[in-house]
Amino acid sequence: xxxxDGFLSHGLNAATFVVxxxxxxxxxxKVNQKFGEKEVPLMGVTAAFVFAAQMLNFPVAGGTSxxxxxxxxxxxxxxxxxxxxxxxxxxxxxxxxxxDGGLTALGSNIFNMGVVxxxxxxxxxxxxxxxxxxxxxxxxxxxxxxxxxxxxxxSTAAALELAISGTSIIGxxxxxxxxxxxxxxxxxxxxxxxCFHKRIAPSGxxxxxxxx
Amino acid sequence: xxxxxxxxxxVGLGVSLLLAIFLSPFASPSPDGLEKVAERHGFAEKGExxxxxxxxxxxxxxxxxxENKKLSxxxxxxMGVFAIFLIAVGFATCLKKGKVR
Numbered sequence: 001x002x003x004x005d006g007f008l009s010h011g012l013n014a015a016t017f018v019v020x021x022x023x024x025x026x027x028x029x030k031v032n033q034k035f036g037e038k039e040v041p042l043m044g045v046t047a048a049f050v051f052a053a054q055m056l057n058f059p060v061a062g063g064t065s066x067x068x069x070x071x072x073x074x075x076x077x078x079x080x081x082x083x084x085x086x087x088x089x090x091x092x093x094x095x096x097x098x099x100d101g102g103l104t105a106l107g108s109n110i111f112n113m114g115v116v117x118x119x120x121x122x123x124x125x126x127x128x129x130x131x132x133x134x135x136x137x138x139x140x141x142x143x144x145x146x147x148x149x150x151x152x153x154x155s156t157a158a159a160l161e162l163a164i165s166g167t168s169i170i171g172x173x174x175x176x177x178x179x180x181x182x183x184x185x186x187x188x189x190x191x192x193x194x195c196f197h198k199r200i201a202p203s204g205x206x207x208x209x210x211x212x
Numbered sequence: 213x214x215x216x217x218x219x220x221x222x223v224g225l226g227v228s229l230l231l232a233i234f235l236s237p238f239a240s241p242s243p244d245g246l247e248k249v250a251e252r253h254g255f256a257e258k259g260e261x262x263x264x265x266x267x268x269x270x271x272x273x274x275x276x277x278x279e280n281k282k283l284s285x286x287x288x289x290x291m292g293v294f295a296i297f298l299i300a301v302g303f304a305t306c307l308k309k310g311k312v313r
Binding site for chain 2: 001004007028034035036037040042043045046047048053055056057058059060064065067085093094095096098100155158159
């Protein structure tokens with residue numbers, strides 16, 4: 001489900017890139033608060049395993065193949081934010097080293113497999129695990145269901161992106177994603193959204209009777 | 213405790229390498245879900261027009277200078293496993309508590 005170059009519109013790729021980059025930046029911060037001596041080699045091994053397992057395409061019905069995603073697997077081992085970073089690193093290596101997934105579609109691929117797969121998959125796992133009262137059986141049921149959903153939701157996101165890119169409603173998707181992304185940035189770092197300040201500034205200037 | 217973790221890590225890395233070397237050459241060559249849909253709806257060629265990054269050394273998980281396709285995939289896979297392991301460890305080392313900010 002690695003999207004190559006040329007499938008998606010540039011606008012959509014740019015939008016998913018912004019969302020993915022924002023999520024990764026937040027992930028780096030989260031991981032930085034948590035990681036100790038133990039997690040460093042574990043992250044290396046988990047990433048290596050995810051990479052190796054993603055090479056193993058197994059046949060699915062109708063002459064199609066699929067492969068292990070590893071998003072929920074990494075989430076449960078190291079937490080969702082570290083999993084997002086693992087998926088991102090794996091996707092970057094696959095893209096630059098093995099021509100698997102396009103460079104322009106990298107943001108979309110990270111969004112589908114990292115943001116939706118790892119973060120979304122973990123949210124489902126966490127919810128079901130809590131619902132089961134944290135029993136051992138509940139843990140594995142939650143793990144299985146979340147893994148299934150991570151692949152299905154990731155593919156759904158990819159399909160949606162293709163649909164959005166393929167039709168003339170590109171603008172709609174663009175608007176939704178950009179608004180979501182910018183509002184997220186506004187909440188955390190309003191100083192990064194230059195246009196938002198420009199709109200407030202003139203009225204402020206007017207009230208002060210002009211600075212110049 | 214520390215030794216147990218070390219053992220687990222070696223096993224994990226070993227398993228990953230074994231998967232890449234001995235199983236990946238026999239992975240299904242069928243198109244994946246996305247490629248299948250692209251073929252069916254006739255937009256597969258859109259992905260073959262141009263690429264931004266043309267310098268991927270191991271295109272399609274093969275070493276271009278090795279004729280034997282299975283051997284080629286095995287070596288490419290093993291190199292990929294080592295590469296991603298080192299990159300992830302390097303990245304995680306930089307992310308360790310107190311390193312950023």
